[in-house]
Amino acid sequence: MVKKMIELKMVTKIYDLGKIKVQALKGVLLDIEEREFSVIMGPSGSGKTTLLNMVGALDRPTSGRVIVDGADITDYDEGRLAHYRGRKIGFVFQFFNLLPLLTARENVELPMLFAGDLSANEAREKAKELLNLVGLGDRINHRPTELSGGQQQRVSIARAFSNDPALILCDEPTGSIDTATGVEVLRLMKRLNRELGQTFVIVTHDPGVAGVASRSIYVIDGKISLDVPPGVSPPTDHIAKRMYESTQAKIAKLETSKRELQLYKTEFELFLKRKDELDPILFRKAREDYVNRITHLQQRIMAEITSTKEVFIFDQFKKKRKESNE
Numbered sequence: 543m544v545k546k547m548i549e550l551k552m553v554t555k556i557y558d559l560g561k562i563k564v565q566a567l568k569g570v571l572l573d574i575e576e577r578e579f580s581v582i583m584g585p586s587g588s589g590k591t592t593l594l595n596m597v598g599a600l601d602r603p604t605s606g607r608v609i610v611d612g613a614d615i616t617d618y619d620e621g622r623l624a625h626y627r628g629r630k631i632g633f634v635f636q637f638f639n640l641l642p643l644l645t646a647r648e649n650v651e652l653p654m655l656f657a658g659d660l661s662a663n664e665a666r667e668k669a670k671e672l673l674n675l676v677g678l679g680d681r682i683n684h685r686p687t688e689l690s691g692g693q694q695q696r697v698s699i700a701r702a703f704s705n706d707p708a709l710i711l712c713d714e715p716t717g718s719i720d721t722a723t724g725v726e727v728l729r730l731m732k733r734l735n736r737e738l739g740q741t742f743v744i745v746t747h748d749p750g751v752a753g754v755a756s757r758s759i760y761v762i763d764g765k766i767s768l769d770v771p772p773g774v775s776p777p778t779d780h781i782a783k784r785m786y787e788s789t790q791a792k793i794a795k796l797e798t799s800k801r802e803l804q805l806y807k808t809e810f811e812l813f814l815k816r817k818d819e820l821d822p823i824l825f826r827k828a829r830e831d832y833v834n835r836i837t838h839l840q841q842r843i844m845a846e847i848t849s850t851k852e853v854f855i856f857d858q859f860k861k862k863r864k865e866s867n868e
């Protein structure tokens with residue numbers, strides 16, 4: 543019998559924002575088998591990222607169960623979840639999330655140093671191997687800014703593989719690179735899936751991506767829909783809906799930034815604990831990167847809070863005006 547890698551059992555997610563409640567997932571039932579290469583498609587705002595966050599334990603469901611590789615992770619505490627994320631899952635994001643002061647090799651090394659299973663030398667050798675595997679053997683000492691978008695995404699794929707995860711989760715991995723490069727990145731992922739056997743779940747808008755998938759799953763309005771033809775477009779929208787969506791989008795962005803900040807802080811604490819084991823130069827550079835990133839995120843969150851308030855105020859203003867017209 544084929545083993546199930548992911549089981550979602552009636553998963554719902556409601557974002558509770560006080561007056562507004564956003565039902566992002568409305569009872570999702572989904573099985574994904576080991577070694578599958580699945581693509582999740584659907585209109586913007588339909589719940590794709592939320593779904594991926596449930597599997598990657600970046601957020602918790604409101605109800606339902608999340609079972610990954612046979613383990614029910616729904617009630618894990620933060621410590622166990624951090625361990626789960628570090629060992630079981632490799633993440634690939636739209637904007638790569640590489641640390642800018644570190645070289646490609648150091649970026650790939652870092653998760654292994656966090657996990658602490660390998661010596662510094664072993665981690666370094668493995669990082670080189672992984673970079674060879676993604677075709678960047680001649681770029682190991684380059685920093686992210688010295689690499690193209692496609693190459694940066696390859697580095698982040700190598701990084702995702704560093705702790706031999708069972709599952710690779712990708713959110714819009716080709717969303718910020720050109721189409722031709724996107725195709726190459728996908729071919730690479732497909733090859734790794736075939737050769738190394740990891741299960742892939744890829745959220746994408748890119749119809750080209752669906753072509754290489756062994757399975758396409760559609761998320762429409764918080765539900766799984768298996769029979770929607772490719773190229774599905776968002777439902778027709780009028781102005782009110784757009785306004786609502788733009789508020790939602792801003793809130794979502796804010797929440798994402800907060801979550802990202804939390805992740806970096808946790809990672810940073812872990813990292814500081816390992817000071818004595820790490821190469822001092824690598825340590826200094828990585829610390830600087832973390833501090834910069836955390837400061838930057840804090841500033842972004844402040845800006846997002848301000849702009850979200852503006853949307854709320856504008857909404858209330860419109861409502862008042864409408865009421866006084868009636």
Ligand SMILES: Nc1ncnc2c1ncn2[C@@H]1O[C@H](COP(=O)(O)OP(=O)(O)O)[C@@H](O)[C@H]1O
Pocket residue numbers: 557558559564565566584585586587588589590591592593790791793794795797798
């Ligand atoms: N943290 C959040 N807080 C409030 N609403 C959110 C949050 N994250 C997402 N949403 C809302 O949930 C719905 C699904 O969002 P998302 O999963 O990001 O969709 P997709 O990835 O398909 O574009 C949207 O209406 C979005 O605005």
Ligand SMILES: [Mg+2]
Pocket residue numbers: 590591592
């Ligand atoms: Mg998304």
